[in-house]
Amino acid sequence: MAEHGGGPLAGIRVADFTWVWAGPFCTLQLAHMGAEVIRMESMRRACVLRMLPPWLGGQPGLNRSGYFNQYNQGKRSIRLDLSKPEAVEIAAKLVATSDVATENFAGGVIERLGLGYEALRRVKPDIVMISMSGYGRDGPESEYVSYGPAQVPLSGMSQLTGYKDWPPMHVGMSYGDPNAGLHAAFAVLSALYHRERTGQGQYIDMSQWESTIALIGDAVLDYSMNGTQPPRDGNRVGHMAPHGVFRCAPAAGGSTSGAGAQTGGGLPEDRWVSIACGSDDEWRSLCRAMGRPELVDDARFRTLAGRKTNEDDLEAAVSEWTSSLDPFEVTQRLQAAGVAAFPPLMNRELSEDPHLNERGFFVEKEHPEVGVMKHAGIPWRMSETPCEVWRAAPVMGQDNDYVYGELLGMSSQQIADLTERQVIF
Amino acid sequence: MPGRAFEGLTVIECGDTLAAAYGAKLMADLGADVIKVEQPGQGDPARQLGPFPGGEPHPDKSGLFLYLNCNKQGVTLDLRESSGRDLLHRLVREADVLIHDRPPKKAAELGLDYEQLRSENERLVMASITPFGQTGPYRDYNAYDITTGSAGGWTWINGWPGNPDMPPLKAYGEQTRYQSGVNAAVAVMGALFWRLKSGRGQHIDVSAQECITSIIEMAYTFWPYMQVPAVRWGQRPIHPIDFFQCRDGGWIFVLCIEEQQWQSFVELMGSPEWATWEVFGNRIVRASNYDALRPFLEEWVSEWDMDDLYRAAQQKRIPFAPASNIADLLSSEQLKARGFFVEVAHPQAGTLKQAGAPFKMSGTPWEIRSPAPALGQHNAAVFGARLGLSADEMKSLSQAGVI
Numbered sequence: 053m054a055e056h057g058g059g060p061l062a063g064i065r066v067a068d069f070t071w072v073w074a075g076p077f078c079t080l081q082l083a084h085m086g087a088e089v090i091r092m093e094s095m096r097r098a099c100v101l102r103m104l105p106p107w108l109g110g111q112p113g114l115n116r117s118g119y120f121n122q123y124n125q126g127k128r129s130i131r132l133d134l135s136k137p138e139a140v141e142i143a144a145k146l147v148a149t150s151d152v153a154t155e156n157f158a159g160g161v162i163e164r165l166g167l168g169y170e171a172l173r174r175v176k177p178d179i180v181m182i183s184m185s186g187y188g189r190d191g192p193e194s195e196y197v198s199y200g201p202a203q204v205p206l207s208g209m210s211q212l213t214g215y216k217d218w219p220p221m222h223v224g225m226s227y228g229d230p231n232a233g234l235h236a237a238f239a240v241l242s243a244l245y246h247r248e249r250t251g252q253g254q255y256i257d258m259s260q261w262e263s264t265i266a267l268i269g270d271a272v273l274d275y276s277m278n279g280t281q282p283p284r285d286g287n288r289v290g291h292m293a294p295h296g297v298f299r300c301a302p303a304a305g306g307s308t309s310g311a312g313a314q315t316g317g318g319l320p321e322d323r324w325v326s327i328a329c330g331s332d333d334e335w336r337s338l339c340r341a342m343g344r345p346e347l348v349d350d351a352r353f354r355t356l357a358g359r360k361t362n363e364d365d366l367e368a369a370v371s372e373w374t375s376s377l378d379p380f381e382v383t384q385r386l387q388a389a390g391v392a393a394f395p396p397l398m399n400r401e402l403s404e405d406p407h408l409n410e411r412g413f414f415v416e417k418e419h420p421e422v423g424v425m426k427h428a429g430i431p432w433r434m435s436e437t438p439c440e441v442w443r444a445a446p447v448m449g450q451d452n453d454y455v456y457g458e459l460l461g462m463s464s465q466q467i468a469d470l471t472e473r474q475v476i477f
Numbered sequence: 478m479p480g481r482a483f484e485g486l487t488v489i490e491c492g493d494t495l496a497a498a499y500g501a502k503l504m505a506d507l508g509a510d511v512i513k514v515e516q517p518g519q520g521d522p523a524r525q526l527g528p529f530p531g532g533e534p535h536p537d538k539s540g541l542f543l544y545l546n547c548n549k550q551g552v553t554l555d556l557r558e559s560s561g562r563d564l565l566h567r568l569v570r571e572a573d574v575l576i577h578d579r580p581p582k583k584a585a586e587l588g589l590d591y592e593q594l595r596s597e598n599e600r601l602v603m604a605s606i607t608p609f610g611q612t613g614p615y616r617d618y619n620a621y622d623i624t625t626g627s628a629g630g631w632t633w634i635n636g637w638p639g640n641p642d643m644p645p646l647k648a649y650g651e652q653t654r655y656q657s658g659v660n661a662a663v664a665v666m667g668a669l670f671w672r673l674k675s676g677r678g679q680h681i682d683v684s685a686q687e688c689i690t691s692i693i694e695m696a697y698t699f700w701p702y703m704q705v706p707a708v709r710w711g712q713r714p715i716h717p718i719d720f721f722q723c724r725d726g727g728w729i730f731v732l733c734i735e736e737q738q739w740q741s742f743v744e745l746m747g748s749p750e751w752a753t754w755e756v757f758g759n760r761i762v763r764a765s766n767y768d769a770l771r772p773f774l775e776e777w778v779s780e781w782d783m784d785d786l787y788r789a790a791q792q793k794r795i796p797f798a799p800a801s802n803i804a805d806l807l808s809s810e811q812l813k814a815r816g817f818f819v820e821v822a823h824p825q826a827g828t829l830k831q832a833g834a835p836f837k838m839s840g841t842p843w844e845i846r847s848p849a850p851a852l853g854q855h856n857a858a859v860f861g862a863r864l865g866l867s868a869d870e871m872k873s874l875s876q877a878g879v880i
Contacts, residue, residue, distance in 0.1 A: 060671035073694070085667040100734060105714045106695060106702035118698025158794075186796075188837075191814035196791045197738075201718055202798035205730040210720070210800045212649035215637070219720060220728050220800040223648040224635030224711050230692035234659040235503075239836045241666035242482045242507055246841050248673050250480065254840030262817050263835035265806060267655050272818075273540030274528035275803040276829040282528075287623060287647050291526055295623060297632060297644040319706055322641045326627040334619075392619040396632035396645040399700035399707040402690055407613040413687050426701045431657075431687035432664040433610075435591070436679035437671050 059086020060437040064244065066090065067143070067150040068127070069134075069167065071099045073200055073226060074184050074260060075156030076123050077233025082152070082240065083126035084430045084439050090150075090455055091124065092143060093448055094133040095477050102448070108422045114448055115421040121445040122427050125415060129446035130455045133477040140166045142475070145460055148175040151247075152240055156184035159194040169255040178253035180243040184236050188259030198260060203228020207264035212271055214284040221284070231267065232260040287326075293359035294338070294366050295328045297396060298374040300382060320398070325379040327370060328392045335359065341389040342373040402428075419444035452476060481508025482841035486669075489514060489568055490549070491556070491577040491589060495523060495651055496606045496685070498545040499658030500576050500665070505548035506834070506843050512568065512859055513546060513850065517553040517878055520852040521546075530826060536852060537825040543849045544831055547821060551850030552859045553880050561879045562588035567864050569597045574665055578606040578657075581616055591680040601678040602668040604661040610684030620685075622651035629653065629689025634696045636709040645709070656692065657685040715760035716767045720800065721775055727783025728800035731774060736760065741793040746777055823848040856880055 064087040068079045076091070076099075083089045093099060101120040108116045115121075132139045144167070147153050153172055155162045162168050162183065169181045183189055186198025204210050204227050205220065214221035239256045247253050265272070271282050287296040299322070306321030329335045332355065339347040347353055347369065352362040359366050374382050379395035386393035397405065403426055408414065415429040430439050456462045456476070470476045486509045490501040498513075498521070505511040515521050523545060524536040536542075555561040565588060569575060577589050584590070584605065591603050605611060608620035609628070618624075626632045626647050636646040664681045672678060690697060695714075696707040705712070717731045717739075733739040739760065743752040751757070751773055756766040763770055778786065783799055790797035799805065806812060807830065819833040826848075834843035860866045860880060874880045 060667040077692075081663050085664075104695065105712070106699045106705065108702050110703055116702075118702035119695040122695075122698050182836075187811055188815050191811045193791075193811040197794050197796040198798065199732060199734050199796050202730055202732050202796050205720070205728070205800040206798040208801045208803055208806055209649055210728075210730070211802050213635075213646070215643060215646065218637065219722070221637065221646070222635075222710055222720075223652075224631065224646075224709070225692065225694040225696065227648070227652075227692075230694075231656070231659070234656070234663060235835045237663045238503055238659060238666060239838060241663065241670060242841070243838060245666060245670055245673070246480075246482045248670065252840055254838055256836050256838050258836035259815065259817075262812070262815070262833070265817070265832050266835040267652060268650055268803075269544035269832045270526075270528060270541040270650065271803055272806070272832050273544055273829060275807065276831065277528060277530040277540060277826075278532070280528075281802050281804065282649075287644065292621065295621075297623070297627070297646070299644070320641070320708075324645055326623045326632060326645075328621045328623050330621060387618050390619055392621050392624045394618070394620065394624045394628045396627040397630045398633045399630065399693075399697050400704075402630045402697060403700050407609060407615040408687070408690065411610055411613045411684070411687075413684075413690070422702070425698070428690050428697055429687075431660055431684055431691050433682040434664065434668060434679055435681070436675075436677060437668070439667075 055442065056088055057086060057440065057442045058437060059084070059439045060434065061085040061087040064088070064152065065150040066152040066154060067147045068092065069153065069155040069162065070184070072101060072156065073123060073229035074232040075154055076101070077230045078182070078184065078236035078240065079127065079154055080123055080125065081234065081237035084441070086439065089127040090146065090451065091127050091129045091446070092132045092134065093129055094131060095448070096133050096135060098448070113421070118425065121419065121422065121425065124445035125427060125441045126443055127446060128451035128455065129448055130452050131449035131476050133475060134165050136475050138470070138475045142460070143167060144171070144175045146455070147172050147179060149459060150176065151180065151244065153179055153181040154240070158197045159185045159187065159189055173253065178247055178251060180240055180247060180253050182236055182240055182256040182258060184232055184258045184260060186260050188262060189257045200226030200229030200260070203260050203264045206261055208268055208271065209264065212268060212282055212284065215286045216284060218284065228260050228264045232258060232263045235263040288363065292328050292330050293356060293363055294370050296367055297324045297326045298367070298371050300325055300374050300379040301376050319400070323379050323395070325374055325382045325393055325395045327386065330392070332356070334391050337389040338386065338391045341385050341391060342370070344369065344373070415441045417441060417444040420447050420450070480841060482838070483507050483509035486510065486574070487512065487572045488574040488576060489572045491575065491579070491587070493522060494578050494654050495541065495545055496654040496658040496661070497576050497578040498523065499655050500604065500606070500661040501549065502545050503659065503662045504574070507841060511549040513549045513551045514554045514556070514565070515551060515852060517555050517853070517880060520553070524852070535825070543821070543823060543826055543829065546849035547845050548847055549850060550855035550859055551853060552856050553853040555879045556587035558879050560874065560877070564860065564864070566594070566597045569594050569601060571863070572598065572601065573669070575601060575603045576606070576661060576665065580607050581611055595678065599678060600672060600676065602665055602672060602681070603678070604665050604681040604683060606657045606661050606683045606685065608685050610687065611682040622653050623647050625653040625685040626689060628686045630693050630697060630707070631689050634693060634707050634709060634711045638709045653685050653689055656688045657683055660688045714764055716764040716770065717774060719771065721778040723781050723783040723786060724779055725782040729778060729783050729786055730798045730800060731778065732796050732798070733760070734796065738795050741795050742790070745789060745793055745795065749773070819845055821845055821848050825851070853880070
């Protein structure tokens with residue numbers, strides 16, 4: 053059995069009421085740094101992520117979801133049905149031994165459970181508590197319901213993202229969730245830092261909506277200055293050209309249905325490479341690397357302004373070159389010439405990427421039900437307090453004995469009784 | 478007045494992109510003294526990026542720069558010169574944090590070397606944000622936002638599903654840089670917390686590629702768990718999760734995560750007969766049969782005005798959302814009630830509304846104390862008052878182009 057290890061937050065305990073993705077992504081950061089994160093879960097309403105694929109081998113099961121297991125690495129799990137008053141008392145006891153409490157229910161739910169900030173600070177006066185609701189805890193829409201995928205359109209990002217003259221688009225993932233989770237982790241750590249220096253806890257009211265708008269600050273200022281809504285323009289940007297994703301030679305043995313298929317073992321046939329030139333120098337290097345030195349002197353492309361004006365022709369010239377090549381070959385040739393290029397990696401390529409593997413990014417820990425799976429790890433390295441995932445994500449209730457027995461001092465008879473009455477459920 | 482979270486904490490920002498600038502912004506807005514080091518002459522490249530009032534470029538009026546650099550002190554310092562690096566070392570002696578985003582080779586040239594800086598100050602927490610991290614075969618690859626978005630696995634999953642002719646797509650703005658900036662700030666806070674106990678600083682290596690691979694939702698694990706390749710718009714194994722156009726031209730995002738939300742949506746639609754069909758019986762089969770489901774929803778939505786539908790759905794606790802334009806955000810009653818947008822008065826750019834606090838802390842305020850600095854605005858305050866350089870010394874450094 054792995055030991056809960058080091059990291060800069062060793063000794064910090066988090067009573068984790070969060071679920072779905074945003075909240076658990078916040079507490080994942082804390083777990084990565086060595087905090088003891090204890091998730092309270094219940095069979096009455098299991099975490100949404102436990103009920104979403106991918107499931108190992110396609111076989112559903114509460115402990116088999118890669119989505120859940122990715123974002124709950126290194127945490128503990130207990131079962132506790134918070135709809136029962138006795139469970140609420142137990143949760144409060146856990147908070148009394150904790151440094152941080154986290155929740156991301158819709159606005160108002162945590163107070164109705166009797167576990168709002170006022171209640172928690174009575175049992176732990178210096179608790180740091182964060183609520184991560186969709187819309188924030190006050191205002192006329194504070195009780196609106198929201199999930200991460202809806203934050204993409206709500207925040208304004210969908211109207212800004214997409215192909216030219218196409219409808220507003222998503223960004224491919226529930227971006228509002230991990231972004232809120234990271235901002236929340238920063239806020240919690242700031243509050244812990246303050247508590248360590250002053251002895252004072254505090255309450256953090258995070259609106260996922262607002263933390264997502266923080267990512268389009270330039271577009272907000274464009275409107276403030278000029279009353280204009282920036283148009284969708286695919287992969288193009290104003291300050292670089294070429295700047296795009298270009299088609300490469302089809303994959304041998306790939307399938308044309310790959311790009312749209314939900315399932316199916318075949319790999320996609322379409323192959324692409326991103327290329328971006330941030331200066332005239334880089335453009336000239338690209339021309340030479342493409343074997344088109346004459347383009348260096350082509351008046352249409354000599355300056356950024358010219359390349360932007362003639363961007364269709366510019367992209368056609370680049371595509372003509374990439375379309376017969378493998379994307380990794382393009383990448384090697386261009387990077388050797390100092391030009392930024394990289395293929396859009398798909399999941400298999402990420403998993404097999406030599407660079408990520410050499411950096412030791414992936415985590416392979418034994419999980420009681422799915423065995424050893426290759427999970428994405430921690431995106432930073434610390435020189436003095438190495439961070440590591442000490443254990444795979446928990447199966448539901450994996451830490452009942454430790455938390456109820458060891459931490460809260462209950463006898464095995466008491467635990468059996470609470471289980472019998474489905475308080476521990 | 479409650480105290481600021483980072484009262485008395487000094488952060489040096491030596492960035493070239495918005496990654497370091499955003500990481501340092503998070504700290505500046507909670508009260509840290511951030512000293513932003515810019516190259517003499519051109520300054521932070523964000524000064525050239527805009528948007529600009531009336532589209533007229535001006536280094537003190539770039540919207541991106543104004544947004545990212547409130548509450549910071551701006552100094553110019555040429556780190557390519559050894560006298561510039563000496564001054565940086567003197568700044569580092571008094572500092573708590575240094576955050577930068579230069580690639581490894583460039584960082585070494587500019588003296589942004591942890592071993593060297595630690596010898597000046599062993600309490601220094603230094604975060605290096607790079608596209609691919611400090612080690613590994615791609616460490617010296619050239620990369621912009623679209624490059625790291627591609628390398629991290631995001632670009633591949635973004636785009637319109639079922640249109641393999643259209644390229645993988647980047648999200649708006651330099652999102653991989655925002656994400657690596659927040660990750661750096663998170664890791665810096667962990668290191669600062671540990672420093673309270675140990676008295677020691679440390680170095681943090683942040684890889685933007687890894688920051689992205691960490692957040693691509695279920696797209697990554699579909700490979701190890703099911704050997705299913707990731708597809709455009711990630712995997713949407715449940716439905717509906719989609720955009721529809723309303724009668725008034727607005728776009729609504731139709732979303733049902735939990736079964737009771739779908740049931741409420743069916744009620745809102747007047748419980749049509751097709752909704753009882755087995756092929757739409759749960760969220761997973763609705764995804765398998767989405768081609769059949771979509772036309773029903775499209776037709777029904779097209780009879781609504783967008784805002785009416787949004788409110789009607791939320792009344793029934795169905796998590797629909799509008800595809801907001803910026804104007805919608807600025808006029809939102811909810812965001813107004815929370816005071817989200819803040820007005821910042823800038824001597825050159827005027828008074829402008831911008832995005833405010835990403836979270837509200839009850840004990841330590843998020844606040845705007847000063848607008849973004851002009852290039853070199855705080856040279857005298859920092860080099861003179863803080864480091865104790867004489868007027869003559871500053872004059873000669875200035876004449877040599879170092880500051």
